[in-house]
Every structure is written in structure tokens, then in C-alpha cells.
Amino acid sequence: MPDLKLCDQRKALLGAAGHLLVLGGPGSGKTTIALVKAATEIANRTLAAGQKILFLSFARATVARIIQESKVRIPPGARSRIEINTYHGFAWEFIRGHGYLVTGHRILRLLPPPDAAGRFAGIADRSAELQRLLREDSLLGFDLFAGLSADLLEQSPRLRRILADCYPIIIFDEFQDTNLDEWRLMVALGQHSRLIALADAEQRIYEFRGADPARIGQFIEQFTPRVFDFGKENNRSDGTDIVVFGNDVLTGANVGKDYTHVRVSRYNYYRDEPLSPVKHAVLSARQRLYRDGGDGWSLAVLVKSRDMMLQVSGYFGSAGRLPEIPHDVLIDPEGPALAAVLIGGLLEGAAHSDDLKARLLGDVIDHIRGRNGGNINHADLKLAGALSAHQNGGPIRGSTRTALMADIDAIATGRLGLVLTGDPEADWLAARRLIDAARHDKLKQVADDARFIRLLNRGTQLRENLIARWRAGGSYVGAREIVSGALLAEHFSASTRAWTGINVMTIHKSKGKEFDEVIIFEGSRTGRLLRDNANARDLEQARLTLRVAVTRARKRTTVLTPSWASCTLLF
Numbered sequence: 001m002p003d004l005k006l007c008d009q010r011k012a013l014l015g016a017a018g019h020l021l022v023l024g025g026p027g028s029g030k031t032t033i034a035l036v037k038a039a040t041e042i043a044n045r046t047l048a049a050g051q052k053i054l055f056l057s058f059a060r061a062t063v064a065r066i067i068q069e070s071k072v073r074i075p076p077g078a079r080s081r082i083e084i085n086t087y088h089g090f091a092w093e094f095i096r097g098h099g100y101l102v103t104g105h106r107i108l109r110l111l112p113p114p115d116a117a118g119r120f121a122g123i124a125d126r127s128a129e130l131q132r133l134l135r136e137d138s139l140l141g142f143d144l145f146a147g148l149s150a151d152l153l154e155q156s157p158r159l160r161r162i163l164a165d166c167y168p169i170i171i172f173d174e175f176q177d178t179n180l181d182e183w184r185l186m187v188a189l190g191q192h193s194r195l196i197a198l199a200d201a202e203q204r205i206y207e208f209r210g211a212d213p214a215r216i217g218q219f220i221e222q223f224t225p226r227v228f229d230f231g232k233e234n235n236r237s238d239g240t241d242i243v244v245f246g247n248d249v250l251t252g253a254n255v256g257k258d259y260t261h262v263r264v265s266r267y268n269y270y271r272d273e274p275l276s277p278v279k280h281a282v283l284s285a286r287q288r289l290y291r292d293g294g295d296g297w298s299l300a301v302l303v304k305s306r307d308m309m310l311q312v313s314g315y316f317g318s319a320g321r322l323p324e325i326p327h328d329v330l331i332d333p334e335g336p337a338l339a340a341v342l343i344g345g346l347l348e349g350a351a352h353s354d355d356l357k358a359r360l361l362g363d364v365i366d367h368i369r370g371r372n373g374g375n376i377n378h379a380d381l382k383l384a385g386a387l388s389a390h391q392n393g394g395p396i397r398g399s400t401r402t403a404l405m406a407d408i409d410a411i412a413t414g415r416l417g418l419v420l421t422g423d424p425e426a427d428w429l430a431a432r433r434l435i436d437a438a439r440h441d442k443l444k445q446v447a448d449d450a451r452f453i454r455l456l457n458r459g460t461q462l463r464e465n466l467i468a469r470w471r472a473g474g475s476y477v478g479a480r481e482i483v484s485g486a487l488l489a490e491h492f493s494a495s496t497r498a499w500t501g502i503n504v505m506t507i508h509k510s511k512g513k514e515f516d517e518v519i520i521f522e523g524s525r526t527g528r529l530l531r532d533n534a535n536a537r538d539l540e541q542a543r544l545t546l547r548v549a550v551t552r553a554r555k556r557t558t559v560l561t562p563s564w565a566s567c568t569l570l571f
Helices: 008-015 030-043 062-075 076-081 085-098 113-120 126-138 141-153 157-166 180-191 215-223 242-249 276-295 306-316 334-348 351-371 378-391 401-417 426-436 441-450 461-473 479-492 536-550
Strands: 020-023 053-057 080-085 109-111 138-139 167-173 194-199 226-228 262-265 298-303 501-506 515-522 555-560
Touching: 008 030, 008 226, 020 030, 020 076, 030 062, 030 076, 030 080, 030 167, 030 334, 053 062, 053 085, 062 080, 076 080, 080 085, 085 141, 085 194, 085 298, 085 479, 109 113, 113 126, 113 141, 113 351, 126 138, 126 141, 138 141, 138 334, 141 157, 141 180, 141 479, 157 180, 180 194, 180 215, 242 401, 242 555, 262 276, 276 298, 276 306, 276 515, 276 555, 298 306, 334 351, 334 378, 334 426, 334 441, 334 479, 351 401, 351 441, 351 479, 378 401, 401 426, 401 441, 426 441, 461 479, 515 536, 536 555
Parallel strands: 020 194, 020 226, 053 080, 053 167, 109 138, 167 194, 262 555, 298 501, 298 515, 515 555
Antiparallel strands: none
């Protein structure tokens, strides 16, 4: 293990017993010291035979980073004694073995988020629908994982003891983001296991999913932990004033001040290429990063909204007055996942054209309803309803809907005439091209989402399964189910993706990630950091969100805001 400089507070933490609360800002080293604490507990033989330390975090990307860090901080012989997982991954393993005790269902089927988004489109009370699907259809949605796990533990002292025997020490990362059900789960686990909570109250940007400002105080009241506060220590961007700027944003102290490693710039409007300021900034940053470090650098372009992310990505992919910029975009998974299932259905094919058209129509309906996470507008909801009625024998009226059905017929006819090769990548692209040729907006959206699918790289399980299916019968029968299975496995996996090169994403998607440089781009109408009629709560959330965005950088942050509508958080 590399040497780690330990202050007196960190040394005290390594020797502390009982429940612990570790506080600190971005880059203060909470994760690192937690892993060293785990290694110390293992070395001190705190664990009995077969016991492990459990380390839970929210995002797969964060878990992957923790796994990589554990290889540095935990000796090889001790690594088998720590289990690093997402909250969802841990809860599903627990529910899969014991969920029948509270649901009455011996077999539970998972409802993946893309499928859930389509089912809940237009439904006001999603919670009630989730409960109904579980009760009547044995379908378990991800949003019920924490609550169901908490129910099990609250009702069964024996299960609490069993889990404590397996995991006598549990580390909760990003504790400030826990919702009520996740908090109930922690309380139940903490009755017999030692809890170590890692938190930063100022990174609480998930109040919309139930994170509560009172959560840290509740932990202190419930468990009376020993508290370690690393405050404003900064190991991620040490030697810069990035964290200083981020902390100043919380109070407005940044306005009127200059910072060496943070540049705030008002950009002008260019009618022919209104997004050119962010492309200029990226081209300059790319040149600077190549000059300073060669290959292996990372740059994130962070925006507030999904629409702005797609606009920026589309503009980067085009060449005009400024050159095209190769980049990756971290898009919400629902659209690409539903597009992937649709393409899997095309690969699978059908014996008769009518069967293929019917399945394709169903997949198009699912895509319309679910691609935006179930947040569907009235026009799309009405269109999906009309198409569903047509599935059941109803007529199709209107030129736009008739044109959509004509495109679906053309895709089905094209697929029946397609000669497949047995090479999954080539055949996947051939099926995708059938969609690319469609003219209807809804099928163009499928084609756009399909470009973000990253499941067919060499060596992936999906590729191998498709090859095996072809070798077994010379076709891709069952491909749709194979794709669905791969997507579900991907949801539970700890992504080991390296965030190199240029990456475009929303600020919320950047949480838990690190980059050499960050460019935050604010639009003038969409993608505003703070809306014009903001109330006090909106202002607080905007400050917290901007702080998270700024502190993703290790070396430099650039913030771009329009000169004619500059963000009040910045000037």
C-alpha cells in the first residue's frame, strides 16, 4: 500500500470503535480513509471467520471508483473481506432470498427502470401503481427495494442478526442522499452492526428523490456516533482554489472575487452557431490538456438539463465554422435501453410479417411512453394511446399516425428481406439502419437513442450470448429477451468505465465522478442554473448543485453564462 499521510484526527478514526460519522467536503478523502479504516479493522482481526465489511454507495460509477481505490488501500490478502456494492445491488440480493416473507410471492420478477417508465407514463400516483404491480403481478420495481428490505428487517429480529453476523461493519457512502426508506434500512442494520456514515451536507442535491436536510442530525440522535469532520480539506484538487470557489458559492461570497483555477465568463450570442462559446472553450481546454499531460486526460462539459445536454452533444458532432469534437455523452438510460430491446426484436425476426409488425408497434409504443423516464407530454401520451387502441383492432386516423404506421410496415418488410451473417455487430447495425431510414419523428428518436447503446463491445456477455444463439440454430430467436437480460445485468454491474477524453452530461450525472477539467455551460432559456422566479428552496438547491459541478474538477473549472442573462449566482 502507498504511504498515506495521517493527521491526528485520521489516526483517531482508525482506532475508533462504535458507530462513526465522517463529514467532509468534495475531495476531503472520506472514501480513502474509510477504506483504510476497513483495512485496519481486517488487520486487527475484528472480523470472525466468514464475516465481511460491507461498503455501500448509490451510483455504479462511484462503486467502480471505490473498487479501484480499494485495490490501492487494502492489501491483496484482505480484499476478500470487504464487499463493495450499490444500495440496489445489496437490497436485491437480500430480497431475492427473503422477500417472500413480506410479499407472499415465492418468485419475484424485476421491473427494470425503462419498463417502469413506460408503465408509469401518465400515472399520477406511481407509488400506488408500484405497490399494485408487486401485489397482483409479483413485479418488483427498483424504487421498492429499500422499503421492502427495511420491512423485512423491522419484522424479523432473526434476519437482523443474520445480516449482522455476515456484516458486522457497514459503511454508507453519500449518506446525505438517503431517502426515508433507505434511512429505515440503516436504522434496522444499525441495531447489531457498526455503522460508518460518510456525508457532506452541502452535496445534498437529491431532495427530489427524498433526501432530507435533517438526515445527518437523525443519524447523530439515533446512534450517538463519534464524529470526525474533515471540513474543507481538499485532496482531489489540492493546490487549487476550486473547492474554495465551490464553498463560497454556498454563501454568495464568490461574487466579485477572482480565483486562479476557476474562470467565470459571460459569452455573447452568435446567431449562426449559438453554442459556439462552449465549443471554443472545449477546443481550448483540449489543447491545454494535451500540452500539459499528453494522452489520458479527462474533460467534462456539465449542463443543467437533459435537453441542453442533447443540444450540446448534437452540436459537438457537427462541423461548421468550428470542427467536429469527438465526445461521449452520458444520456439517461431509458431511451437507449428501450431502443436496444426494439433492435433485439428486429434481430429476432418473426415467421410472418404481421407478427413482426405487431411486436415492432408494441416496442415503439413502449419507447414513446418510457424514453423520458415516464415524464411524457400530453401529445405523446395521446399518440401512444391511439397506437395501443390500434393494436387491439382500432382504426388509425390522421396523416401523421398513418405515416408512422407506414414506416413501421417498411421496417418490418425490410427486416424480412434482410440477410443476417451471424456477426452480432454487423447484424445489429443492419437492423439499426432500417430504423435510420424512417422519416417519422418518433422513429427518428429511436434511431437517435440507439446511437448511445454500448452493449456490443467484444467480450461482452450480450455479444457472446447472441453468437451462441446463432450457432445453436442459425438465427437470433430469443434476442429480445437476451438484450433485456443484458440491460438488467448492466444495471447491477459496477461500471469500470474510464472517464477519459471529452464527456457531456448533466450536473446530477456528474456526482461522484472526477475530471481533470470541467466546463459548466448555462443556456439563456433552457438549462438555467437558477430559474428567474426562484424561491428560497430553489436558490439553495441551485447553490448546492453548482458547488457539486465546480468541484468535479481536479485542475480547472470554467463556467460559461450568457452575457445578456447572466446567472445571479456568478455575478
